[in-house]
């Protein structure tokens with residue numbers, strides 16, 4: 001008799017959160033992690049930089065040598081990777097899978113190029129885009145945040161146009177949330193990340 005095939009335990013699908021700089025990703029993600037502390041997680045990145053005091057391998061980062069990093073690149077192991085200064089950083093497909101294997105929903109907070117890369121993997125992610133009400137409002141928020149220099153604000157606004165344009169491509173995102181009123185955006189975001197069972201109401 002053929003052995004019974006056990007259904008594989010269903011793992012939470014990763015969630016890709018994207019949107020222009022200043023659209024509210026950090027604000028909404030902070031709320032999500034505060035509201036559901038054990039349900040979500042970020043993947044552990046790889047880096048070629050040396051560990052700082054207290055940084056544990058596999059927790060703060062996966063610390064690897066440059067040749068090992070380059071080998072992973074050649075094997076297409078990374079969703080995205082980039083160089084900052086003289087060090088290389090990357091998010092591996094396996095690191096995202098590891099979060100799902102722990103029973104948590106992996107959150108990827110990434111920009112447009114990263115979104116395109118995730119689409120090429122077998123991660124079976126869900127995609128949500130945070131859209132500012134308008135580029136004018138976005139500009140006000142970026143200035144209001146007070147963390148960016150004038151030059152950076154200009155660059156971010158130019159990039160925002162491209163991100164918003166790409167977000168209109170049919171089938172790219174499962175949901176687009178316009179972050180106008182924060183409470184309304186939060187409700188929509190929460191609903192997307194933590195879908196309610198039928199019949200469930202607020203506690």
Ligand SMILES: Nc1ncnc2c1ncn2[C@@H]1O[C@H](COP(=O)(O)OP(=O)(O)OP(=O)(O)O)[C@@H](O)[C@H]1O
Nearest residue numbers: 020021022023024025026027141145179180181182
């Ligand atoms: N609905 C909202 N109404 C008013 N202000 C908001 C709203 N959502 C976010 N903000 C404010 O806009 C600014 C930008 O938000 P936030 O830092 O969360 O953006 P971000 O998408 O994470 O940006 P980055 O990609 O640069 O990290 C913050 O000062 C935040 O408090």
